[in-house]
Amino acid sequence: MALRFYNTLTQQTEPFTPLLDNTVRMYTCGPTVYHYVHIGNLRTFTFQDILRRWLRARGYQLNHVMNITDVEDKIIRNAAAEHKSIEEYTEVYTKAFYEDMDTLRLERPERLVKATEHIADMVAAIQKLGERGFTYVSEGSVYYRIANFPGYGKLSHNDFSGIRAGARVDVDEYDKADARDFVLWKARKDGEPGWETPLGTGRPGWHIECSVMAMKYLGETLDIHTGGVDLTFPHHENEIAQSEAITGKPFVRFWLHAEHLSIEAQKMSKSLGNFYTLRDLLGMGYAPESVRYLLASVPYRKKLNFTFEGLKAAATSIERLRNFKLRLDTDKLAAGKNEKLVERTRAAIKAFDEALDDDLNTAASLAAAFEYARDANTATDAGEFLSGNTAGALHFLERFDSVFDVLKPSARVSGLSDAEVDAMIAERNAAKKARDFVRADRIRADLAAQGIVLEDTKEGVRWKRQ
RNA sequence: GGCGCGGUAGCCAAGUGGUAAGGCAGAGGUCUGCAAAACCUUUAUUCACCGGUUCGACUCCGGUCCGCGCCUCCA
Structure with missing residues (x-):
């Protein structure tokens, strides 16, 4: 079965190929930079990273745009509280976001775009919507009239036909003609920053930035749009309403939504004290790879219950695969090639690929990797894994790591160089030979204190950093 | 109330008409000067509950219970 994704729009899993050529045009709703991103955000961004990597593994080129929302109510409020400009305030968290992406090994999209750098484009889009009769002005702000867009609700599968245009649904919404109408351009209030534009002085609503930046860089119809489930409504619904009202064409072919992450089965919130950033x-x-592994290991459409037990388990799981790789790199094997094993390696890779083709079933793909590791370990112990089989096994691990990217340790815990470690091991071997176990054990303990773990095997000493 | 997601071993989790993947933890073993590390083996007569369809259901249908998300800018 070919590559396929679950599409929120159709509520079905559908075969995926790009619309135009070999390039996948995709858009991701990025962070609002009013704070450090938390691990819930990072779950979604990790999903998007796995998606990128798998699309590339399947031979596609990428044109991927992610936005940075750098103007918004909380930003304005927080910036004012700290007597900073919007730019000064958001710069800190934007930079932090890039750092977090690097730490978690999240690939940079081909283009990262900021809302504040596209104000003119947004104004033009709102004017276009106005020309087509989709807007109205109330108290200086410009609103989108959803009653004029027939398909409203098709993404979130809500039926809004019962909402009558012009009805005053809620007294608190006195400035809107219809409860679901949303703001395209917010008129400036006292003391707030604003842009002077033909629409008046103010700032853009949230939804318009994504429509505008997505279409500016990716064209009128995107292949894939991703985000967290909570964005399905109203954000993505509104993006569709805006974009399709302007172009008359389908905005996005595949909508992919990542489920939420909870903390110890509870919603993450500051009041519960379970609000975690990567930095925390x-x-x-905890190692960044452990976090990455945990976030990636649960398929993206399943709720992820984040626990510290799970985070520790992630670290151990990675270790198992690293040990397997260490063995492949160091074991002395008999010459030759075991054809049966070649076949099983091929089958394992196939299982791995097919799992990811199936709407990025990372859990199943991991199972394929672990099963293979056990099979190969057993074969090695039995002397059936020959030197000619190493390349195939390493190839599988490379493929695995091109997606999961967890095998390489992030940072060296030890300040010792490889040569220094080797020298100490040689010293210990000499001590052992002389049956000076006190000295041998002291060297072992010294190395352990610096994060170097020795493994005494039949073939001699093997070591790794931990 | 509407829309959506889910309830599989101690924990995480795959599967989805043919009799339960994988990881962690636990238990046992191999190796070892000792120890560690590593590796191997092992752990659900059972898939929230009740009916139904079927030769056969965790998997399909109907119903019930429980948890969660969205429905005013939260990934």
Whole structure:
């Protein structure tokens, strides 16, 4: 079965190929930079990273745009509280976001775009919507009239036909003609920053930036649009309403939504004290790869229950695969090539690929990797894994890591160089030979204290950093 | 109330008409000067519950219970 994704729009899993050529045009709703991103955000961005990597593994080129929302109510409020400009305030968190992406090994999209750098484009789009009769002005702000867009609700599968245009649904919404209408351009209030434009002085609503930046860089119809489930409504619904009202063409072919992450089965919130950023977890001593593995290992459409037990388990799981690789790199094997094993390697890779083709079933793809590792380990112990089989096994691990990217340790815990470690091991071997176990054990303990773990095997000493 | 997601071993989790992948933890073993590390083996007569369809259901249908998300800019 070919590559396929679950499409929120059709509520079905559908075969995927790009619309135009070999390039996948995709858009991701990025962060609002009013704070450090939390691990819930990072779950979604990790999904998007796995998606990128798998599309490329399947031979596609990428043109991927992610936005940075750098103007918004909380930003304005927080910036004002700190007596900073919007730019000064958001710069800190934008930079932090890039750092977090690097730490988690999230690939940079081909283009990262900021809302504040596209104000003119947004104004033009709103004017176009006005020309087509989709807007109205109320108290200086420009609103989108959803009653004029027939397909409204098709993404979130809500039926809004019962909402009558012009009805005053809620007294609190006195400035809107219809409860679901949303703001395209917000008129400036006292003391707020604003842009002077033909629409008046103010700032853009949230939804318009994504429509505008997506179409500016990717064309009128995108292949894929991703985001968290919570964005399905109203954000993505509104993006469709805006974009399709302007172009008259389908805005997005495949809508992919990542489920939420909870913390110990509870919603993450500051009041519960279970609000974690990547920096928090690293500060507790967890490795970035562990976080990445945990976030990637649960298929993206399934709720992910984040626990520290799970985070520790992730670290151990990675270790298992690293050990397997270490073995492939160091074991002395008999010459030759075991054809049966070649076949099983091929089958394992196939299982791995097919799992990811199936709407990025990462859990199943991991199972294929672990099963193969066990099979190969057993074969090695039995002397059936020959030197000619190493390349195939390493090839599988490379493929695995081109997607999961967890095998290479992030940072060296030890300040010792490889040569220094080798020298100490030689010293210990000499001590062992002389049956000076006190000295041998001291060297072993010294190395352990610096994060170097020795493995005494039949073939001699093997070591790794931990 | 509407829309959506889910309930599989101690924990995480795949599967989805043919009799339960994988990881962690636990238990046992191999190796070892000791130890560690590593590796191997092992752990659900059972898939929230009740009916139904079927030769056969965790998987399909109907119903019930429970958890969660969205429905005013939260990934």
